Amino acid sequence: MPIDAATHELIGRDHPATLLRAEIARLIGSHGGLVLVTGEAGIGKTTLVTSAAREARRQGALVVGGACWDSGSAPGYWPWTQVIRALRRGAEPEEWAAAEEAAGASLAAILGETQVPDGDQAQQGNGQSPFLTVTPGGDEVPDAFRLYDAVTSALVALAQRRPVVIVIDDLHVADPASLRLLEFAAQQTWFERLLLIGTYRDTEVEPVDHPLRDLLSPLVAKATTITLTGLDEAGVAALMARTAGQEPPPDLVTEVHRRTGGNPFFVEQTARLWRSGGSATAIAPGIRDALLRRLSLLPRPVAELLPAAAVLGREFHRQVLAATVAAPVAHVDRLLELAVVAKLVVTKGGGEFAFAHDLVRETLYDSLADPRDLHAAVVIAADGLVAQGFDQRPGDARGNGGDQADPV
Ligand SMILES: Nc1ncnc2c1ncn2[C@@H]1O[C@H](COP(=O)(O)OP(=O)(O)O)[C@@H](O)[C@H]1O
Ligand SMILES: [Mg+2]
Structure with missing residues (x-):
């Protein structure tokens, strides 16, 4: 296969690509909406939405994107700043003039040309005007609502001239105000020719008390969600x-x-x-880094439990794991549930679990300073369970199994 020619071809992804094509067709023919593409790091979110963006551009849409930035040093509204700047670059002069006219002066704040209020702070206002917030330096800047309205008005003005697609990548590291603006824009433009596409790592937002979880859930409620899994x-x-x-x-x-x-x-x-x-x-170094990062984001008790599971094998039984770490089965169950939500572990039924893929297990195993301690604990646990009549066969739980039978 000529490698260069194929570089942009999506491999697999027939169903997600079809869904996105349908969204684009509806955008071109009638109106847009909100699509969220979710999945773990490296699963192909950016690749999929980039391909959809190319398709929409081929069909005549004005397509722009912005990415959220995880450094903590990015200014508020950073993805939207990128989006509005890209629209200014990409639109025809008369299109942009119409957008600016619809938006009014507030758009300058998003473009980074005046100071932008923090979303939360701005909503409290300054007690003097419902529309202006006074910064510590004494400047009057538009409040969050005005900004949301300005951006949305600009988008609508552009969408009335030609279909518009906005892609915002990596919403799991967005600033809260940017997510509120996305929700506002999605809500206000449902019947416009504006398609909003966001991506985020559900695996990082869902298992923990992620600061953005409450802001993402109203978006999920409005969106068509495409969750990517591994290639076949x-x-x-x-x-x-x-x-x-x-x-x-x-x-x-x-x-x-x-x-x-x-x-x-x-x-x-x-x-x-x-x-x-x-x-x-x-294990390629890039893989190890990516997996260690994911493991480091887990709640601590889950991260401490999984290495013991790695010693048990690719598949393991909840009761054997509980006995190995000398913890109640119900407690281990709760932790395993979080590992399942993080897509590091999958349920096999009958009390059996498995690592989502071997690299997770291998990375965990390699991170153990001395696996011998855990191996010894496994042997002791297994002996104890056998003595209690627990007979573990692959994919099945027998013996004294069941929720009441707590081996510790
Ligand atoms: N459907 C696909 N076909 C071919 N390559 C893909 C596909 N999906 C992802 N890739 C490759 O895998 C890597 C990770 O994909 P990416 O889209 O960056 O993942 P994510 O945004 O979910 O972290 C990229 O280098 C990309 O080229
Ligand atoms: Mg990506």
Whole structure:
């Protein structure tokens, strides 16, 4: 396969791409809406929405994007600043003139040309005017509502001239005011030819008390949500071939699919390692970093439990795990539930769980300073369970199993 020619081709993703194509068709023909694309890091959110953006542009839409920035140092409304600047660059002069006229002077604040109030602070106002907030420096700046209204009016003015698509990437690291503005814009423009597309890592927002969870849920309620999962084996084979420039043998594809769970970023990293003559079973550094980051975001008790599960194996039983860490099964269940929401672990039924893919287990196992301690705990736990009549067979729970039977 000629690698360069294929670079922009999406591999797999037939269903998500079809959904997005339908959204674009409705945008061009009638009106837009709000789409959220979710999934873990590296699963292909940016790639999918970039492909949709290209398609919309081909069909004549004005397409712009902005990305949220995780540094804590980005100014408020940063993704929207990028969006409005890109609209100013991308629109025809008369289109932009109409947008500016509709928006009024407040748009300058988003463009970074006057000071922007923090969303929360601005909503409290200064007690003098419902529309202005006085900064500590004494400047009067438009309040959040005015800003939301200005941006939305500009978007509507543009959308009345041609369909508009706005993509905001990585909403899980947005500033709160930007999310409120997205909700406001989505609410106010439902019947306009404006399609708003956002992406975020559901795996990072949902299992923990994420500061943005309450701001994302009203968006989710209004949106068409597309949740991406791993590529299938055929997709893994195609991505490996494209990345490495050579066809991988089928047994290697099966192995890489199992280890990566079809996460395209992990597949690419593994394929690069393979191409460079490295072992296809080693963990590429980029993968380890990505997984360690995800593990570090877990609530501490979950992060402390999972290494013990890694010692038990690719699949493990909740009761054996509970016995290994000497904790009540009900407590272990609660922690496992969070690991499932974080998509690091999956439920197999009958009290059995499995790591979402082997690389999660391998990364956890490798991070153990001394796995021997845990191996010893497993042996002791297993002996204790057998003595109690617990007979664990793969995918099944027997013996004294059940919720009441707490082995500790
Ligand atoms: N459908 C796909 N086809 C081919 N490559 C993909 C696909 N999805 C993702 N990739 C590749 O995987 C990597 C990670 O994808 P990305 O879109 O950045 O993930 P995310 O935004 O979810 O973190 C990128 O290098 C991209 O080229
Ligand atoms: Mg991305």
